[in-house]
Amino acid sequence: MKSKITWVFFLLLITAVFHTPASVSARPVSDQLLLRSTDWLAGKGVDVFYPDKGPAKGEGFVEITPFCGYAYCYQCIELTVRLFAEKLGYISTNGRWPDTVNIPHDMIDVVIIAHEKQALIKKGAISLQDAEAAKFLPFADMTFTPNGGSNPPRVGDMIIYTYRVPGDHVMVVNRIAGTKMEVIQQNIWTQTKPAYPVPVRMLELSETSGRYWINNAEGWIHSPRMNALISPIVDKQFFDSKLGGGSWNWDEDAVTIALGKAGFIGLSASSGQESAARISQQLSNSGAFSVTNEPYVRCALMNAAVVTRTDGRFTSNFNLKGIDIRIQYSGDTLRLRPHGGKFDNQWITIPNARCGWEGNPI
16 A cells, blocks of 8 residues: 555646746756747747757657746747747747647647637627637747748747647748758757757758648747847948948848949949849848848849849939849749839849859749
């Protein structure tokens, strides 16, 4: 009888350890902070932790960890939930996400149910005070795009990914450039011994007939709140001794570069390729590549130099006073907007001007 009581006490003790909420700051000092909040997502991320203790049983992740404020420390889902709660305000009535979420795939269902509850409220079928609806309504502005959908993944999106079972992992998009995405994650380790943490990873992004694909992904969840979080408040300025002044701004979809008359003339001249490289260097110096990749933008600027020199819509005969260059991170890469002339202030999409992450035309 005594041994039975001892065994029950032991089980209760283990249950308490793994289910008692504890703040991140209460974790042991042996846990490693591998990325700080300012290291990613244009400086608007959250801290990324990997415990000193590597993968359990050689399976490539930490299976059982104590409970943090948002999810189990430091699983992949804990990073994502913490980011979206602390930076974007996504918190259910239980202080985290709805209690239906056990693995990342369940986050897709939260978005779907949130839309359903919102529709029922608009029809008057249920009340705004409905307790079940209240758990999901904070997530009603999110959208889910299944793999192969027409909406490309954007900076800050959750990528619901499959390793062993559908949707058992989640990552956050940090940078996008043409054919690749850089993602941030927790609790993925190398399969080598000793195992090493992999907080940053590259994923291939492909596009066919306006549809986007990531191998092994279930899809991606987007929040419209992300744009306001990461976008610079004002346009950033830069200056080049040969090309004059300019400015840049970016959001979750594209980086936009504004050039004055001197910059446009330099870009459209026979030496336009050199001007494109100079502009890219100035952008790099001023921090314009937090959410994309410098070789990718440089390649797009090289394409813009060719277009402005050879396309009649951008000739100096139109007395252009400057030009805006919008470089999409995926899909239709290059759009140009001249200032002055016949096509004043009109965005013109340039076909067949795409580039890859490495800066190679595709």
